[in-house]
Amino acid sequence: MKTIKLQDKIFEPYISKEQIARAVKKLTGEIESYAGNDEPVFVVVLKGSFIFASDFSKAYTKNAVFEFYRLKSYEGTASTGDVKILLDIPAKSLRGKKVIVLEDIVDTGNTLEKIIEELQKKQPAELKIATLFYKPEAYQKTYPVDFIGMEIPNDFIVGYGLDYDELGRNLPEIYRLKKRNMIDFILFGPPGAGKGTQARILRDKLGLTYIATGDMFRHHIKNETPLGKKAKVYIERGDLVPDEITIDMIKEIISDPEVKGIIFDGFPRTVRQAKFLDKLMAEKDLIIDALIALEVPEEILVKRLLERGKTSGRSDDNEETIKYRLKQYHDKTEPVKDYYKQQGKYYEVDGVGDIEEVNQRLLNVISGIKLREKV
Ligand code: IMP
Ligand code: MG
Numbered sequence: 105m106k107t108i109k110l111q112d113k114i115f116e117p118y119i120s121k122e123q124i125a126r127a128v129k130k131l132t133g134e135i136e137s138y139a140g141n142d143e144p145v146f147v148v149v150l151k152g153s154f155i156f157a158s159d160f161s162k163a164y165t166k167n168a169v170f171e172f173y174r175l176k177s178y179e180g181t182a183s184t185g186d187v188k189i190l191l192d193i194p195a196k197s198l199r200g201k202k203v204i205v206l207e208d209i210v211d212t213g214n215t216l217e218k219i220i221e222e223l224q225k226k227q228p229a230e231l232k233i234a235t236l237f238y239k240p241e242a243y244q245k246t247y248p249v250d251f252i253g254m255e256i257p258n259d260f261i262v263g264y265g266l267d268y269d270e271l272g273r274n275l276p277e278i279y280r281l282k283k284r285n286m287i288d289f290i291l292f293g294p295p296g297a298g299k300g301t302q303a304r305i306l307r308d309k310l311g312l313t314y315i316a317t318g319d320m321f322r323h324h325i326k327n328e329t330p331l332g333k334k335a336k337v338y339i340e341r342g343d344l345v346p347d348e349i350t351i352d353m354i355k356e357i358i359s360d361p362e363v364k365g366i367i368f369d370g371f372p373r374t375v376r377q378a379k380f381l382d383k384l385m386a387e388k389d390l391i392i393d394a395l396i397a398l399e400v401p402e403e404i405l406v407k408r409l410l411e412r413g414k415t416s417g418r419s420d421d422n423e424e425t426i427k428y429r430l431k432q433y434h435d436k437t438e439p440v441k442d443y444y445k446q447q448g449k450y451y452e453v454d455g456v457g458d459i460e461e462v463n464q465r466l467l468n469v470i471s472g473i474k475l476r477e478k479v
Contacts, residue, residue: 107279107282108272108275108279109361110262110268110269110271110272111268111269111271112359112361113268113281113282113361114281114282114361114362115262115268115272115279115280115281115282116279116280116282117277117278117279117280118259118261118277118278118279118280119254119256119261119263119277119278120277121276121277123254124236124264124277124278125159127236127253127254128156128159128160128163128236128253129163130253131160131234131236131251131252131253132160132163132164134251135164135204135234135251136164136165136166138232138250138251139166139168139202139204141166142202143166143167143168143169143202144168144169144201144202144203144204145168145169145170145171145197145198145201145202145203145204145228146160146161146168146169146170146171146204146205146206147171147172147173147193147198147203147204147205147206147219147223148170148171148172148173148206149173149174149175149205149206149207149208149215149219150172150173150174150175150191151174151265151267151273152207152208152209152265152266152267152273153206153207153208153236153265154265154273155264155265155273156206156208156236156264156265157170157206160206169197169201171193171197171198172191172193173189173191173192173193173205173219173223174189174190174191175187175188175189175190175215175218175219176188176190187214187215187218189218189222193223193226195225195226195227197226198223198226198227198228199226199227199228200227200228200229201228201229202228202229202230202232203223203228203229203230203231203232204231204232204233204234204251205219205220205223205231205232205233205234206234206235207219207233207234207235207236208235208236208237208264208265208266209235209236209237209238209239209261209266210233210235210237210238210239210243210249211239211242211243212242212243212244212245213242213243213244213245213247214244214245216233216245216247216249217245217247220233220247232250232251233247233248233249233250233251234250234251234252234253235249235251235252235253236253236254236264237253237254237255237256237261237266237278238252238253238254238255238256239255239256239257239258240255241257241258242258259280259281259283260280260281261278261279261280261281262275262278262279262281263275263276263277263278263279264276264277264278266278268281282361284363284364284365284390285364285365286310286311286312286364286365287365287393287394287470287473288365288366288368288385288390288391288392288393289365289366289367289368289392289393289394289395289396289470289473290367290368290369290371290372290392290394290395290396290440290444291303291306291367291368291369291396291398291466292395292396292397292398292440292441293397293398293399293400293455294400294405294430294433294434294437295405295409295426295429295430295433296400296404296405296406296408296409296412296426297398297399297400297405297455298398298400298455298459298462299369299370299398300316300369301459302398302459302462302463302466303316303367303369305459305463306367306463306466306467306470307367309463309467310364310365310470311364312364312365312366312367313357313360313363313364313365313366313367314366314367314369315354315357315366315367315368315369315371316369316370317345317350317369317370317371318370320350320353320354320357321335321339321345321353324353325339331349331352331353334349335349335353347376347377347380350371350377351380351381351384354371354381354384355384358384358385358388358390359388368381368392372440373436373437373440374436374437374439374440375439375440375443377440378440378443378444379443392444392449393449393473394444394449394450394451394469394470394473395440395441395444395449395450395451396451396452396453396466396469396470397441397450397451397452397453398453398455398462398466399452399453399454399455399456400455400456401456402430404456405426405430406423406426406427406430409426409429410422410423410426413426451469451473453465453466453469
């Protein structure tokens, strides 16, 4: 399937030229029979309706007048609710007339409500609404939409006049915003729970992107990126890297439209970081779908970490430092669980068992989590 890129987003083909043509034809027929022998005034809502109105006007076989009305409500891919009139129509052009609004798309209905309110002031004999596309799940108003070309699900579309940040209007068919097809989640747990091991397996099995903050810092430092240079100063001093630097590194990864979904490991470590992360995801129209906690009893953790200390030769892995790290985890990191519990996104997995067995448990939980759509 041929996808296209507009600004920072990827779109996939969705509604063909033929399907659009059929919807326009259907609308034209319905509106012609409604208008009968009257000469209606069509109010073309700019900019989005310019292609639809053009095809519609060529298909419309009787006399009609065309007026142009321009509003603006959208910023990016979300309705702002605040609608402004940029180009008005003189009242005398509509007074006592059969007026039909030609909309490209009706989403929440905020724009439509404003249009109706403003056009009613010009005292038309009748006011009807025609839209090429209609999103019934998104519509929040009660005013009836009289003529509908095609109902579509609550997806963001571009093409045939419709834009994403002013791009995509000239596409002859409709494309739909490509959504992540996997979840974004935090793999959580104390040191020694097996997060890294499990995350790598899940990454390979599910095609996810794996963000381990430690690896991310090392990568930036090795490649001497501007963020790497900043982080290095702290790491060399033995200090924690400030949240702002970590967040900037994460921002780069989540902005990549090719990413299907992310496993976070080692981040967020504090509630403050969790709040940062939620905000960052929201800015990109994304959301953390889950926090999955790997549960392992403390005695086993200590045993595992001591074992790891022996084989990896990490000098800091003696019983005392291990106990200290676990305490740090309980005090500072564990509250992150409650933060996501309150959002209804908390899942727990028994982390004791062999690697494949634990992985299967994780996969079961993941397949049960539905993609949450941020609307
Ligand atoms: P509403 O006020 O939420 O009904 O949004 C109506 C306006 O938002 C339309 O006239 C479009 O300009 C824009 N819009 C709504 N949905 C989409 C979409 O899926 N793609 C592009 N623009 C849209
Ligand atoms: Mg628009």
